[in-house]
Amino acid sequence: MAVVLIGALLIVAGVVYMAGAALWRGRLSDPAPARAAPDCSTPNLATPGPTLEPRRRGLGFLGLSQNWPGLLMMAVGFILLLSVVVL
Helix, strand or coil, X not given: CHHHHHHHHHHHHHHHXXXXXHHXXXXXXXXXCCCCCCCXXXXXXXXXXXXXXXXXXXXXXXXXXXXXXXXXHHHHHHHHHHHHHHC
């Protein structure tokens, strides 16, 4: 029973970690910070002001390099749950 609870907690903790990491990186409705020289203008948005879908925002927050701890927690939890089913 303890293995099932630990596995379930690891899966939930992995999901919460990945969601928190995406939110801690900044507001999703703001454009990505400019890496160019400060004299360059800001990127053109589809509508003026902050929007929910900036034109030039990438999906970097979904990358493996930033989410590996959450994915590892979920994988270990999944393996623990599978080990109980197989035995």
